[in-house]
Amino acid sequence: MNAANFKHALFCAFITLIISYPILGLNLVSAGTSMGLEGASTVTIIGIFMAVAVVFLFQLCRDSAMAKLGQLPRPDFTSNRPPMTEKTRLKIQNIVILTIILGASLWPFIASRGSIDLATLVLIYIMLALGLNVVVGLAGLLDLGYVAFYAVGAYTFALLSQYFGVSFWFALPVGALLAALFGLALGFPVLRLRGDYLAIVTLGFGEIIRILLNNWTSLTGGPNGIGGIPDPTLFGLEFGRRIKEEGNLSFHEFFGIAYDSTHKVIFLYLIALVLAALTFFAVRRLMQMPVGRSWEALREDEIAARSLGLSRTGVKLSAFTIGAFFAGFAGTVFASKQGFISPESFVFLESAIILAIVVLGGMGSQFGVILAAIAVTILPELAREFSEYRMLIFGAAMVLMMVWRPQGLMPMRRIHIELEKQE
Amino acid sequence: MLEVRDLSMRFGGLLAVDRVSLDVQEHEIVSIIGPNGAGKTTVFNCMSGFYRPSGGKILFEDREIQGTPDYKISRLGLVRTFQHVRLFSRMTVVENLLVAQHRHLNTNLFSGLIKTPNYRLREQKSLDRAAYWLNRVGLLDMANRDAGNLAYGQQRRLEIARCMVTEPKLLMLDEPAAGLNPAETRELNQLIISLKEDYHVSVVLIEHDMSLVMEISDRINVINQGRPLASGTPDEIRHNDDVIKAYLGEA
Numbered sequence: 001m002n003a004a005n006f007k008h009a010l011f012c013a014f015i016t017l018i019i020s021y022p023i024l025g026l027n028l029v030s031a032g033t034s035m036g037l038e039g040a041s042t043v044t045i046i047g048i049f050m051a052v053a054v055v056f057l058f059q060l061c062r063d064s065a066m067a068k069l070g071q072l073p074r075p076d077f078t079s080n081r082p083p084m085t086e087k088t089r090l091k092i093q094n095i096v097i098l099t100i101i102l103g104a105s106l107w108p109f110i111a112s113r114g115s116i117d118l119a120t121l122v123l124i125y126i127m128l129a130l131g132l133n134v135v136v137g138l139a140g141l142l143d144l145g146y147v148a149f150y151a152v153g154a155y156t157f158a159l160l161s162q163y164f165g166v167s168f169w170f171a172l173p174v175g176a177l178l179a180a181l182f183g184l185a186l187g188f189p190v191l192r193l194r195g196d197y198l199a200i201v202t203l204g205f206g207e208i209i210r211i212l213l214n215n216w217t218s219l220t221g222g223p224n225g226i227g228g229i230p231d232p233t234l235f236g237l238e239f240g241r242r243i244k245e246e247g248n249l250s251f252h253e254f255f256g257i258a259y260d261s262t263h264k265v266i267f268l269y270l271i272a273l274v275l276a277a278l279t280f281f282a283v284r285r286l287m288q289m290p291v292g293r294s295w296e297a298l299r300e301d302e303i304a305a306r307s308l309g310l311s312r313t314g315v316k317l318s319a320f321t322i323g324a325f326f327a328g329f330a331g332t333v334f335a336s337k338q339g340f341i342s343p344e345s346f347v348f349l350e351s352a353i354i355l356a357i358v359v360l361g362g363m364g365s366q367f368g369v370i371l372a373a374i375a376v377t378i379l380p381e382l383a384r385e386f387s388e389y390r391m392l393i394f395g396a397a398m399v400l401m402m403v404w405r406p407q408g409l410m411p412m413r414r415i416h417i418e419l420e421k422q423e
Numbered sequence: 424m425l426e427v428r429d430l431s432m433r434f435g436g437l438l439a440v441d442r443v444s445l446d447v448q449e450h451e452i453v454s455i456i457g458p459n460g461a462g463k464t465t466v467f468n469c470m471s472g473f474y475r476p477s478g479g480k481i482l483f484e485d486r487e488i489q490g491t492p493d494y495k496i497s498r499l500g501l502v503r504t505f506q507h508v509r510l511f512s513r514m515t516v517v518e519n520l521l522v523a524q525h526r527h528l529n530t531n532l533f534s535g536l537i538k539t540p541n542y543r544l545r546e547q548k549s550l551d552r553a554a555y556w557l558n559r560v561g562l563l564d565m566a567n568r569d570a571g572n573l574a575y576g577q578q579r580r581l582e583i584a585r586c587m588v589t590e591p592k593l594l595m596l597d598e599p600a601a602g603l604n605p606a607e608t609r610e611l612n613q614l615i616i617s618l619k620e621d622y623h624v625s626v627v628l629i630e631h632d633m634s635l636v637m638e639i640s641d642r643i644n645v646i647n648q649g650r651p652l653a654s655g656t657p658d659e660i661r662h663n664d665d666v667i668k669a670y671l672g673e674a
Contacts, residue, residue, distance in 0.1 A: 086567075282536060289535040290525045297511050297522045304509035307471065308523045308589060309497040419517040419554055419566040 009059035016055045020048045086418045101277050108266045116265050118381060120337055123272035124330045125373040129357040130279045130366065131326030136355065137364035137412065138292065139319035140299035141191070142199040144351055145206025148186075149179040149324040151346035153331020155213060158226040158341050168232035172332045179328025180321045187320035191313055206351055214343040225342025229335050231264055232271055239264035272333050279326050284366060286322065288415050295319050296414075360401055362408020371409050424449045424625055425470075425501070425593055430479035430489075432465050439465045441649040442479065447593065447625050452615065454628045454636045456660075457646035458669060463629045464506060466646070467597055470627075471503045472496040483593070500592035504599060506629075508578045512571025516562060516581060519570050520553035523585045549588075556584040560614065576607040583614065593625045594618065600632045608635055615639055637661065645669070 020026075027038040037045075058065070108116045128150060135143045156175035160166040166174075190201045213220050220226065231239050237251040252259040286292045294315045297305040306312055335341050353376060361372030380394060401409075425447040432440040440462045447453045455463045469476040472493035481489040488496055497503075511519050534542045557563045560580040565573060570581060579599060586594055596615070600608045616639055618624045630636045636643065637657045645652040645660060647669045653660060660666055 285536050286532075289532075290521070291532065291535070293514070293518060293522050294525055296514065300511040300513060301509050303473075304505070304511065305522070306493045307473075307497055307503055307505075307509075308525075308585070309494050309502075310522070310525060311492075311494045414513070416515050416567065417518055417521065417550075418515075419550060419557075419563075 005060060005063065009056050012059045013052045013056035016052050017048065020051065086416050090415065097280070101273070104273055105270060108269050113262050113265055116269050118378065120269045120272045122374055122377045123269070123276045124334050125354070125357065125377050126276045126370050127279050127326055127330040128354045129361070129369045129373045130283050131323045131330070132354050133358050133364065133366065133369050134283055134286070135319050135323035136358050138287065139295040139316060141316060141319060142195065143202045143323070144199045144355065145202035145204070146323070146327060146354055147346045147348070147351040148206040148209040149183055149327035150331040150334070150350070151209050151213060152179040152182050153328030154335040154341050155220065156328070157332045157335045158229050159220070161230055162226055168230065168332070168336050172329065175332040176325050176328035179331065180325035183321040183324025184317060187317045191316040191320065203348070206348060210343050210346050223342060225340055227340040229339050229341070232268065232336055234267060239267060268337050275329055275333060279329065280366060288417065291318055356398060360398065360408060362411045364412035365408060365410050368408050368410030368412070424484060426482040427470065428480045430466060430469055430481065431477050432469055432474060433477040439649055440469070443646060443651050445644045445654065447627055449625055450619060450623060451641045452619055452626045452628060452639055454630060454640040454643045455646060456630065456636055456643060457652070461646045462649040463646055464597060467503060467595055467629060471501065471595060497589070501595070502586045502589050502591040503595035504582045504586060504597055506597045506601065508582055510570040510578055510581060512569065514570060515567050516557065516570050516573070517550070517553050517566045519581060519585050520556060520588050521549055523588050524549040524552065552588055556588050560584045576603050579603065579611070580614070587618070587622070591624060593627065595627045597629045598631065599628070600630055600635050608632060612639055
């Protein structure tokens, strides 16, 4: 306990005194020639001084207290265990994921309609983020126009249903494949660019698609959008109160239960859940396959990868196409969920949010991305009371996140292929 | 097998390589030596397709390959290492070798997604080949470590193993002994000779370590300031006046 310590403690105590004034909302008022304190009861003032005393004492003996604390034996959970092998880790992860999926598939039967609707949106964002994660996280290609592929998926379904009366189940693969085709077509000329240049070109592509949808009024209805997109059916059973298409049965009549509009919401949620799970497992599998490894190899050291016979364009193109494919999936589900789409749903902000999800979650990390997708979609809903400050809080949270945890919520842990010991 | 004829490479006003010719026969170790900045690595970069040469021809098994994209050249069986080790440092050692075998593991996406038996078989095969080469260069115990955590000498050997799993016909090594201690250099020596003897790979070598070069080369090409200076067997080179001048300075 030297003089420097004492001085520091005094300073801290003084700061405590000062900041308690605005924090507790005290007010200085002038009464004639003297100043008075308003809004402070005796208890508050005593409290403040006690706090000041605590701060002073703590700062005064901080060094010795901390040193003592450091000497306490710390429980050590990790030292005596051999490191988990890759196989057991994968097994545990699979069990966790299956439990989550099981829980998520039972959950809508006890939840409210509004929250199921929100959860469907979360699942759509999970699909999008997992798809973008392939492009940005694994292949290291910065794509700012990802929403374009989402739009392609959604508009494919909307247009097909409007002009040809195509059902959801047919439009789902078609939308995804068409989005993938767009990814391929865009990727081919632009993938020789890298980094910032690639980002700008993809950004431009996203805008082209949106403006095209906005201005091609004769086909897409322009800013008015397309409505009346049909709901998915369960083996030909419709979820509406009345049957829209000749020859179909309605779900509640078939099972002889009362009509409930929640059925449709739950069904859509389950479809989204299945597709999100499909996306998750497909991407996870891809990561362990030669394609996944070549994405990483090319990201790590392009020159070495090329010298080993990996074609730069081919590898990048595969990442781009596969990412776009999953966006097309998500787009089709989105169109079906909303029943109405317009170019306004596919603005640049969407791309930015999906990218933010990937970066916040941890590039390349699937669990992290899912967590971030949930957080980014639900937090703004929870923060509705703050209304106009919502985006401000969102922004601040993102800045803080990047300062404290730049590697993301759950940083990526690669799935290794292990060489088993040959005895 | 490989024939380079009047190769020239110009960077703007600088003629980095000026009409260099060399040839490599099957089952042969050929070295390229020369003072720093002589253009040895530039010759390499042209041969492996990283640069498109400004003039001259490169024939590999009687096919002209100058200007062919690098990844296609490597698929022909002409594989190189780098002056500075270029591993995928965040991947494990064995994964480094798996990446190199991707063109052997040429399966479509679908069979990989559902793990068909055929896919598993191929995967196992490439794992076996990786294990074999790791054993060969003495890194089998390190197989599951991150490549970036290996010692420098081990990284060098891993890089050679990574080339060998691609089953090349001609291996180009750019200063493989740089940064190795004498014991490691001797090991490398034996490894390169064994590549030639046991695996029938021709080797082109850029090296500054004269003891290594003189010991294992069948023939040596000397380049000075982008121009060919001399070529011949180690003995001839050792007694060539021009070479001595270039290395030791004019007396």
